[in-house]
Amino acid sequence: MRQVAVVGAGILGRLLAWKLSAQGYVVTLFDKGSRDGETTAARVAASMLAPYTEVASAERQVFDWGLMALRWWPEQIAALEAQTGRAVSYGLDGxxxxxxxxxxxxxxxxxxxxxxxxxxxxxxxxxxxxxxxxxxxxxxxxxxxxxxxxxDEGYLDNGALLAALADAIEQQGVCWQPHSEVTDIAPHSLRVNGQAQTFDCVVDTRGVGARDALPELxxxxxxxxxxxxxxxxxxxxxxxxxxxxxxxxxxxxxxxxxxxxxxxxxxxxxxxxxxxxxxxxxxxxxxxxxxxxxxxxxxxxxxxxxMPNNLPIVRGQHGLLTVNGLYRHGYLLSPYVVETALQAFERDCWES
Ligand SMILES: Cc1cc2nc3c(=O)[nH]c(=O)nc-3n(C[C@H](O)[C@H](O)[C@H](O)COP(=O)(O)OP(=O)(O)OC[C@H]3O[C@@H](n4cnc5c(N)ncnc54)[C@H](O)[C@@H]3O)c2cc1C
CATH class of the missing domain: 3.30.9.10 (D-Amino Acid Oxidase, subunit A, domain 2)
Structure with a gap:
């Protein structure tokens, strides 16, 4: 069984841990905070899904990728509600x-x-x-x-969503390691609370905490x-x-x-x-x-x-996937970014 470490339990880390464990990977999720998400931008956000208002001051891709969120979230929320019994309210009435x-x-x-x-x-x-x-x-x-x-705009309840994702992740057997500060992320390895650990692949979703690996962030x-x-x-x-x-x-x-x-x-x-x-x-x-x-x-x-151009990045290499740069658009763009990251994970992170 392939062992994957996801580092950072914000919106990206939770979604990827949920998806990868559902695909059969053995996932360990590290975060320096607790499962309540008090150290995430994801918990603070207003979580509006606003492709029009965002694109007025952003690149066109934000709009095109963002439209996908309006279809993707209702499907994922329905799946999460069925799995966990937790209601996550959202509105897509403009x-x-x-x-x-x-x-x-x-x-x-x-x-x-x-x-x-x-x-x-x-x-x-x-x-x-x-x-x-x-x-x-x-x-x-x-x-x-x-x-x-x-x-074509809306919002979702991020507090309820993050809690439902936490429940779903734990139900799927992900080993959640809260209060675990991770440093020295490299292909196949990381250091947690000062101790080195190895994995088949490491997924870095630390948001602003990834400055050591991404100096331009x-x-x-x-x-x-x-x-x-x-x-x-x-x-x-x-x-x-x-x-x-x-x-x-x-x-x-x-x-x-x-x-x-x-x-x-x-x-x-x-x-x-x-x-x-x-x-x-x-x-x-x-x-x-x-x-x-x-x-x-x-x-x-x-x-x-x-990132300097305010657009997200998904970078895959053997043993390491880096996903970051959601900027103002964490909930709007994570559907597109997560699907892109899952493809990169399969394509680039393993030996062919
Ligand atoms: C005020 C505000 C309003 C916003 N409103 C919206 C909105 O309306 N709509 C929208 O789409 N987006 C909005 N956003 C943007 C959205 O919140 C972010 O784009 C999104 O949360 C980024 O997700 P992430 O998973 O990359 O990072 P985060 O959610 O920040 O998660 C990163 C995680 O990594 C962990 N971490 C960091 N360093 C380490 C380390 N060394 N070791 C272990 N763990 C670590 C942190 O504890 C955290 O849990 C808003 C953001 C803010 C601040």
């Missing part, structure tokens, strides 16, 4: 983009950007009036008279607030376009919302700053006054792992 009257030009600019990058999909972008906005998100109608509707700091807002009922992701701060609200079950996100070229993992709280929360209050009575359940920061 997203709404609004702007205050004074900032209307930002909406127009966003539409122009989309027309330039995805001209073949621009017909899918719907300009909505007050009546349509009332139909989609009635609580936004008092403050906004129009906006955009992006039908950088972390891009992001901060989010997780709120419970009993007075707010939004059913889909909402973006507020603003000349200075861009705000999004991603729904979770039971009137919970993830509010984000800052994007700062810094590798600091320090807690969320007062400035970011002020910017995020004042923009949020301008979106919906019901957020005034919300309680802040978490204020989280982490770094998105990014």
């Amino acid at each position: 997203s709404v983009v609004v702007a205050h009257e004074l900032d209307k030009s930002t909406l127009q600019h966003f539409q122009q950007q989309l027309r330039a990058v995805v001209p073949d999909y621009i017909e899918r972008v719907e300009r909505i009036d007050a009546e349509r906005l009332t139909e989609l998100e009635p609580e936004l109608a008092p403050r906004f008279r129009d906006g955009l509707f992006l039908p 950088r972390g891009v700091r992001g901060e989010v607030l997780w709120l419970r807002a009993p007075e707010v009922s939004l059913s889909r992701p909402v973006r507020l376009m603003h000349p200075r701060y861009k705000l999004y609200v991603a729904p979770r079950p039971d009137h919970r919302y993830v509010i984000g996100a800052t994007e700062i070229e810094s590798e600091s993992m320090a807690p969320v700053t007062v400035r970011s709280h002020l910017e995020l929360l004042s923009a949020l209050y301008s979106l919906h006054s019901g957020f005034a009575e919300a309680t802040v359940e978490h204020a989280w920061s982490h770094c998105r792992p990014a």
Whole structure:
């Protein structure tokens, strides 16, 4: 039986450990944190599936690869729910983009950007009036008279997904080694808590923790607030376009919302700053006054792992597979990246 070490139990590591153990590999999963994922960018993320909003400031591939997520996640979530009995909520009913009257030009600019990058999909972008906005998100109608509707967008509940993946991985007999800091990753070998170990193949999915192996990798700091807002009922992701701060609200079950996100070229993992709280929360209050009575359940920061071109990498060689660089698009691109990595694993990581 072939022995595989997966290093890093973020979204990539969990998905690959789940898939590889289902294929019959004997998998050991190492992570420096616990199975709760408190050391992952994956746990902090808003986990929106937003190919249109992302491509406005990214390469076209992000859109093409990202569309795959809208088909792939429902299949995987159904399989995970059947296996573990854990529900993972998600929504694929599109997203709404609004702007205050004074900032209307930002909406127009966003539409122009989309027309330039995805001209073949621009017909899918719907300009909505007050009546349509009332139909989609009635609580936004008092403050906004129009906006955009992006039908091919959605979100998933990352906390529930990471927990379901942890259960499924353990059910399949993966040996999960939490609190295990791994260094010196090389083909067939690694060092864990100072001790050398060998495997038939090592899969490196350490996110920003892989800087020693990937010097060109950088972390891009992001901060989010997780709120419970009993007075707010939004059913889909909402973006507020603003000349200075861009705000999004991603729904979770039971009137919970993830509010984000800052994007700062810094590798600091320090807690969320007062400035970011002020910017995020004042923009949020301008979106919906019901957020005034919300309680802040978490204020989280982490770094998105990014390559110089902000696109992911999948590099296979005999005895080692390196997968990284998901940047802002961990949930949007992991379907494409995981399928590509599984192919590279079979093709490049074994002697022919
Ligand atoms: C604020 C914020 C908001 C985001 N919002 C979205 C969004 O809405 N949609 C979207 O698609 N993406 C979003 N992302 C991006 C997404 O979170 C990341 O792209 C994704 O989590 C990267 O996955 P990963 O598995 O590569 O890394 P991670 O999820 O960070 O996992 C890496 C794992 O490796 C472990 N590790 C690191 N070093 C070591 C070591 N030496 N030894 C052992 N283990 C180690 C860590 O403990 C961690 O568990 C967001 C990110 C942030 C920060």
